[in-house]
Structures are given as C-alpha cells and as structure tokens.
Amino acid sequence: MAQVTVNINGKAVRVEEGSTVLQAAKIAGYDIPTLCHSENLKPFTSCFICAVKVEGGKENMVPSCATVVTDGMSVIVESEEINESRRMCLNLLLSDHYGDCIPPCEDACPASIDIKGFLDLTAKGREIDAAQLMRLKAPIPGILGRICPAPCETACRRNRVDEPLSIRAMKRYIIDYEISGKGRVQLPVPEPDTGKKVAVIGAGPAGMSAAYYMRLKGHRVTVFEARAMSGGMLRYGIPSYRLPDKNIDEELGAIEKLGVEVHYNTEIGKHIKAKELEREYDCLMIAIGAQGATSMRIEGEDLERVYSGIDYLARLVEGSPPYIGNKVLVIGGGNTAIDVSRSAIRLGAEATILYRRTRSEMPANDYEIEEALHEGVKIEFLVAPVSIRRRADRLVLECTRMELGEPDSSGRRRPVPVEGSEFEIEATAVISAIGQKVLPDCITDLGIEITKWGTIKTDPNTFMTGRPGIFSFGDCQTGADIAVRAVGNARKAAFAAHQYLMGEEVTGEPVLFNSSMGPLEEVSEKVFEGYEKKPRITLPIIAEDKRLTSFEEIEKCFETGKAREEAARCLKCGCDAAEECKLRQYATRYGAEQRLFVGECRDYQTDDSHEKIKMEIHKCINCGACVRACAEIKGFHVLSFEKRGFITRIKAPFGRALADTHCDGCGECVKVCPTAGIMEKRVITEEISEH
C-alpha cells in the first residue's frame, strides 16, 4: 500500500495511506488518549478526548480517531492547548459520571487499607489472607483495630441502610485470630539484602511502620528510640484498658524479628547526633512524634500536682504514677483528656473534664466520650482555666465561663469569656491535656526546615524534607494526629525512600484519581434500595465491675461466627472496573477535577437483569462503543441511544431490560467499554493483589 509522510508534533513519520492521525501518532511515539475508539470498530468521534490540531487548518480541533492523514499533513497531538482541552473533556465527563472508584471506607482511611477486600476474605473464612491484605497498607492492624477512631466507619455507606460495619473491630479480630491460630503474626519474608543502611528515629507507629516497609525491601534498618520500650504514644499515651502492652509487643516485636534493629534508651542529640546518623546511613527517616505538651500559659501551671496529660499517662506506663488524690480536674477536650480522666477513675479518683467549648466541638471521639461518661467522668462545658493557686493541701483552679462567638480559622466557633463569670473549683490535682507539640531540637543540626507550626516540612507526597535522603512523617510532620495516618504516611515515605535508595526518581506512591458519589448524606437514595436491614455486631465488653477497678482491656474479641457474619454485611462499594478504567487513568494523567462543574448529574441506575452482563448507566459516558460493538461485531442491536440533549442515555431500547433483549452475553460490548458502564458480572477478586 502507498505510504504518506505526516508530521506529528514536528516529527516526520511514514505511514500507510488511509491511516488515521491516531495511528500515525502511535507510530511517532505519541499515546493519544481515546475513550470511544476501539481498533475493532469504525470511528465514531463521540468522546473528543483524542482531538488534535491540524496545522494550517481550521481553528477547530479534529478527532484523531477519524481524521485520515494526507501526505504532508502536519498535526499537533500534544500541546498546552490540547492538554487543556483533554482536561476539560474529562472534567465534563466526570461531572456526569456517578460512581465511586474505590469504596468510601478505603477513601476515608488515611492508610488506604483495602477494607472491602479484608471484609470479603473474612466473610469467606480466610482471616489469614485478610491479615496479609491489611499489612500491605498498615503493618500493625491489630493495634489499629483497638485504638483507631475509624474514619472508615463514619464514611461507611451502610450508615444509610442501618449502621456502619464494625471495621475497626474486624481488624483486631483478624489479628487475634491469626495469633490464636499461628501463635504469632505472620509477616512476609524480606527481599534480599540491598546493602543500603537506613536509620529511623523513633520507634512509634510511624517509625516502626517505616522500618517494616524498608526492611521488607531488603534494606538494613536501625531504629533509634529514646525510651526503654517501643510504641511511642501507642504505649506511653494510650492506657492499657484500650490497648494492652502485649498487643504492642506482639506486632512491633514481630517487626523487630524481621531484622530491624532497635537501639533503646538512645536519645538523639544526647547519645548520638542526628548529623552523625546522616553520615553513617544512606537514608534518614525522622519519626519523632509530637512529644511535648502545650502549655496552658496561666499562673500556677508550675505548681506541684499540676501535670500534663501525656506526662501523666507515660508515668502510669512506666509504673511511677504521680499523686493525684481523689479529685482531679482535667483541662481539654481531646482524647488525651478522656484517657487521663478514665485512668484517674480507675485509680479511684473523681475526674472532671473542663472544656472551653461545647460537646459538638469536642475533638475527642464520640465513642470515647460516651465511654468516659458511662464510667462516671464529669464534663463541664464552656469553662476555661484562668489561674491555679494553692490553698492548704488543695489546689484552687480559678475558671471563667465562656460563650461561643464567631467561627475561627478551623471553622469552629471561637469561645469568648463571659465577663464577671469567674468561679473557683478545688481539686487534689490538675491535669492539662490541651494539645501536643513537636520537639524538634534533637534534629535541628540537620538543617531541615521547620514550619511555623513547629512541624517538619516535607513534600506532601514523598515526605522527603528539603534535604535529599532525609524523610519525615508521623506526628512530627503532621502535628499530633491519629495513629493510622502516621502509619499510612510512613508507608508512603518508605515508598519514596526506597526510590531514593535505588537511585530512581523520587515520586512517592502514585496518586490515582478517584471518582466519588460525594459525601455520605448526598448519595442517591437509589443506591441503597433493596438492602435488608441487619444490625451491626459489636465487640463484647468485660464485666462492669472489672472495668472501673482495673486497667484490663474493656473490649473482648469477636467470636469467629459473629465476625464473619458482620463482615458479610459489607455493601461492597467501589467499582469493579476501577483497575482497568480508562476514564480513571486519563483523569489521573491529565489531573481532571470531578467537581469543577457542579450541576445536574445522572442518577444511580443499573440494569442487573441479565445473567452475564451488568449495566451501570450512572457511570456510562455515552461514548457508544457498546452500541457499535453489538451492531458491528455481533450484528445485534441490543443497545441504543435514547433521548436527546444532556439526558441522552444508552440502554436496551424501548425501556426493556437487558434480559428481555436477544443479548447472549457475548461480552463484545464489555471489551470496548472504557469505563464501567457495562461490565461482565464477576465475583470480587479472590487474589490478594498489590495495588
């Protein structure tokens, strides 16, 4: 066949006469995106993402899938203008694409744990596999399963049917199951030695998680820990009635057994300089947490029997609890305030929390607040401390009443003192738990940048500081936050650190575009139609009397039957085609935004009637590939366009269900669908895949 010469972005290529610009560009090494086109079908030109510009032609762009090249033709297939057009095309398509790429629970999880996956495995009785699946994203699921505030459960779509899945409890159950059966947690075998040396500062959840992932990659990992034991805030900041020591020892110990060396009682700056570590190791990972207590900045704060919450909790763990007497006042509204109060109750004291805003602004988890109230902790709202002084052997806390004013930068209404409302409360001890701060002095010799909030500055995706090879994550990078975020960020940092050590470009974990049906309360009612109500199964709890007098763990584990029954409640949200979806790939490539245009969007509508094929019309992008595959390849007319304008849809014609057409389930339509508009029915993947 005759050949013609075409110029693609300035590069001349010889192609067969009759080729399209799309084909010619491929030969020239350009991957023009296309959604509606398939090699097996005639060009249709509906998606217009493949649009390119013919030089010397009209101002308009032309679809490359259908534009036949002519000799000497000069085409621009990639440019700022064309990329902008592609991004806009995707923004528009996504604004009318109703679906979740990944389940909202996974999306809400700071560590991106494959929750749907581990629930499904558990429901099928494959807890050991479920444990492995969880550790792909978080190496300490047994710990998280005890303490995580579970943003996943807040996002769980089952909230709209009845109650969310017991996701947090399920994690703990899976690891308990693993330990009870196998004797210990079963970690994978590290890859062969790379010869690279990694120093991690801090053996808390962030440091140990990073150590785990780096060790698995075959690096030699040494952790430096100031305290006598590992765990950081997990051990020293969370009372054992919530997280027993043995669980910390089990999971963090297992990481040590992988060959991670931990140097305890080694304080950076005192026993060894950070600068020295930098010299001796190929990579330095800083996870020093936020170990300092925020000061109340009031008179009398330095009096005896005035403690900070985190110091108090640490001394409990170290076995030297300070004297608190029988009437403790706790200042603050976060989880530490709750933990301190509940510990005080267990030691026989009365505990009252003073909080300067109201219940709805309290940063502590609702569940924790409920438990505290249940155990007898009192909470006084809209009260702020003014000063502390000694009166005989008691402390007198002078307070003022507060009221809520205008919202501050966090969106919460700012508390303002009510004039003349001062009053006094007597106590045997005052414990302030109003916040934590990073103590970065030990690493300042590295010369890395500290933000105005006192945290360590890094790139948000790679967690690398301004100095190559020095990474930071966990509370010291985010400010005091929840453990699961520290774990997730540690994994991401390890990914980037590994890239660094291997001499690759440091990009961090790939961030994929995620389509979402939006916040839980905005999701269409139709998504939840047809589900039977099944109440949530929660963990059993120890006897009440034991609870108030000891530090025994309050929650007990699921029975296996109950756990599997609960796991089976999962609605299996997310998209079955998310891995292959071209719409998602291109949205990632071009940085598309789903909510740039907020307006009418197609509603949830499926055709589930056929035994082999499922249509999710809410995800369809009207490219028409299925319609053409059916007609051109199969010679059938099972699908067609209907209506006009924005509400045009592809469906089985005349309002019929797919099962009532002559569709034989050949799947030609499925092969060409660029997204999840039409899919083969399949069971959720049984393999534990890395993604």
Place this chain on the structure above:
Amino acid sequence: MKKAKLIVGLGSCGIAAGAQDIYDYISSKVEGTSVEMGITSCVGLCHAEPIVDVLTAEERITYGNVDRKFADKLLEALQEGELPRENRILDSEEEKKYLEPQVKIVLKNCGVIDPESIDEYIQTGGYEALKKCLTTMKPEEIIEEIKKSGLRGRGGAGFPTAVKWSFLAASPSKIKYLVCNADEGDPGAFMDRAIMEGDPHAVIEGMVIGSYATGADHGYIYCRAEYPLALKRIKKAISEAEERNFLGENILQSGLSFHLDVKEGAGAFVCGEETALIASIEGKRGMPRLRPPFPAQSGIGGYPTNINNVETWVNVPRIILNGASSFNKYSYGKSFGTKIFALAGKIKRGGLIEVPMGLSIRNIVEEIGGGTTTGLPVKAVQIGGPAGGCIPDSLFDTPIDYDSINATGAIMGSGGLVVMDEKTCMVDVAKYFLSFTQKESCGKCTFCRIGTKRMLEILEKITEGKGEEEDMGKLENLAHHVNKTSLCGLGQLAPNPVLTTLKYFRKEYEAHIFEKRCPAGVCKALITMVVIDDKCTGCMLCKKACPVNAISGERKQVHSIDPDICTRCGICVETCKYDAIEVL
C-alpha cells in the same frame, strides 16, 4: 353580486389566526353567486392575518385582520359597489415602507397563487425554467449559470451552490441522490414551511433542474412531521408533477428520469445537519458524523448526495428562467440575490420578508419592521436562530451579507431575526437559545452534550441572582472549548448567543452578578414589583388580576404588593392603566 374572486390566505399561520373559519364562512355566503372562492398561502404579513384578497376585473385588493364582521362588510360591498377603504394593508404610506425595500424572488408566488393548483403555478411561468434546461441547456451550462448567479446555500452556511453541484456532477457513481433539506428547526424561522405551503412546485422544479445538472436520479424532501400542511401540499404537488411528467421517467421526453420522495422527520433539530439528516433518511438515529467524507463523496447509503435547503432550491428555477444577472444584480461583497428573514420578537410588523443582499439591519428593523411594538428603542437583534448571535443597535448598519454578519459574531443562519427592545434581558436571551440547543444536542459528543449543559447551568445561576465573579470567565472558557471541540455545527455554534451577549452586553451580565440586578427587569429572582404611590388611583384592577393575591388595598386607596407572595408574573404591570406599577 359583482363578479369577483375572494382569495383567503390559508398558510399554517393564517389558519392559526382563524383564516379557515373566514374561508368557510364566506364560502357558505357566496354559494351560488357570481363570487368565486380561492385560496393562497402566506404572503408574509403575519401581523395582519387572516388576510383576504379581493380580485375583481380591475384590481386585487388585500385586506388584513379580516373577521366575520368585516367579511360581511366585504360581501355587502361586492353587492353594492364600493369596496371598503379600511383594512387595506398594502397601499398605505406606512405599508409602502414595508414593501418597497423588499425584492421577491423566492417568495414571488407565496400568498399570490393557489399552492394546490399546478395550473396556477404554470400560469406564472412555472416549469418554464425546467423546459428551458431540458431543451436548450447542457448540465454543465446550468451549473455555470448557477455559478454566475453567485447563489450560496441558504440553509445558513452559505457554501456556493454551484461548487456543491459540480462535486456531485463529477462523481462517476451511477446512483446519486439529491436532498431538499426542509428540516426547519430554528425557533421563530418558518420560511421553508411558508415556501412549501405556498409554492411547492418551485421546490420540485428546482430539484428536477438539479437532477439534470448533476445526474442524480433520485431525490428526497426531508421535512419534519410537525409541518402537516407543507407535507400535504408538497405531496400533492409531487403527484401532480408526476401526472404532467415534470417528474418521474423520461421527463418531458428528454430522457431524464428523476423520482422524488418525501421523508418525514421526527422533529430533531440536529437532523438539519447534513450527515445527521442522511442518517435519518437511512432510518438511523439522527447523529452527525465527521466530514470528510462529505455527502458528495459518501451520502445516503454511501452514495454521492447533494443537499440543499428549500430556499436554495427555489432560487434555481428563478435564476435559470431570468438569467444569472436578474439575481446577482442584488449583491454585497460575496453575497448575491435575496435572503428571506422571519421577523419576530418585539417588532411591529412581524412576518416573512425577502430582502436584497446589502440592505442594512437598520432598514429591516426600522422600515420594513416599523420599529418596536412597545415604542421603546431597539436594543439588539438576534440573527441566525439558536446558533446565531446578538447584534447590538450600534452595529445596525451591518449589511445583510454572509461575511459582514459573521464578522459581528452572529451568523446568517436560516434567517431568523428576533428584535429586542430595552425590556429584553440579554442574559435571559442567551439562556433561552442555549436551553434550546442543549435540549436538541444529539447527545453524542462530550463538549456539546455536557458542556452546553454546564454553560446553561451557569446562566441559570446568574439569572437566579446566584452568579459569582468567576462565572463569566468560566462561561467564556467553556464556550470556547465547546466551540472548538464539537463535531458538528450545532455544538460548534451553540455558544454563539452566549459569546455575542458577553461581547456586546457584558454590563448586563455584570449587573446580574455584582449588583444582583436585572437591568431589563426580566429575571424574576432579581426584580420586585412596586406600586408608585403618586400614580396609583386605587382602582383595584391589579388586585383583581393578580393570580396569587399578592396585592392588597382598599378602593381609592394606594395598593401595595407583598414581595413574598408576588411571583413576578407581570400581570399587574400589564393591567394597570396608570403605569403605577414599576419593576425594580
């Protein structure tokens, strides 16, 4: 009774205005007398329907706004002599302003002959052009004559007709098709309907000449099913033409054979686009496809096809019969002949007009149209249908010419011309036209299907008083994307009303967004109806008229309007005899 013929204008518009009733009424009265009845179609004077022509031995007088009472008067006069002076619509000074600037080439028979009579068509010179072609001209001479005339496609794009024909003529294919595009879908445009209802044989004659010139042996008239009268008349004309051998096998013993079928469309606007029209004729969903291949290369069933609009086809026999110079003597730049416009909106003399190229928009609006119905100054005209644009009064000296109109950002289109006065909100106008194109998008291409919807939503937001600063930029950006990255004219031109109003009436957008004010007093969310105390007489008329009881006040006391109940329907403003209600 005097011998006379009463001809009633029975176009769809006339019938809608009650002309059928007048026809039936007069017929029943004159039965058995020397007065004969006749019909014709639309003469274009929509504002004067029903229209009755009185044809006597001496003269033809046109009467407008004829009701039964006036019909009686006419009949009386026919008995007694003197025909009434009132209701004559074509001989006042004012009406001369309407008639004089017009040149009727295409519309010459409309409203004059009986469209259902092939004989009347023949009497006015009908089918003479065809005979001339078949007996004295070679196909290439016909194309040459059309070329000389400068005729360009009247469907809107203005592509030279002779060039289009020569593509088809050059094709070696044995099977070739001609199509008459009568899928007139622009809101407000009705010239194609009026021609088919008023002079159907002219369409047929044009097409038969086209078949001879290009070698096509089969033709389709693609007309929407919403035009029942046009369909009826064109079908009748086809069968009459076949009977007389102007159509069919061996036409007038020339050896030319040409068959013509009518294909009824389901009313999708996009089927006016050539490739969608072809798909529709083929029985497929009307969806445009990429050109090339052009219809002249691959049209109906893959065979070469030439598509021209109704108005274009009718120009053909006129040019052939009277010569190219009779046509191209009217010219401006690269535009020749005449163009029909459907005058609508706030114009005194709305209707169908045919004007020579080069006449200015001002001539059309002020002289032919007679200014606004409201007496308020004209603010703009919207030309070219939903894909057209708004031209401000400052550019009213723009001549009727494809290129001059394109330069303003509007398009000639099929010839819709909507007149707007100061009480027309330009944002609302853009919204109206965009909502039309959005609904009529075939739904295939991303930018057209979703882009126009998002644009419309931004316009809705603005007219609802929720516009934000970034909305204008967002709207403009999106408009450019939709324009550049749509497959067919519908998508490419859909942003025109938005782009031209943004260009010429940006201040109105800004008033909506920043001042939350609709300067024209149209956008309901942004206006309030207020009683002017000094003017209100307490007559209670508005109070009675208000459909939601938002007005209170006792007789002879100043009334007031409760803005929370008021729906801003404007009935009170119209009802008040004292201009005592103001729109703020």
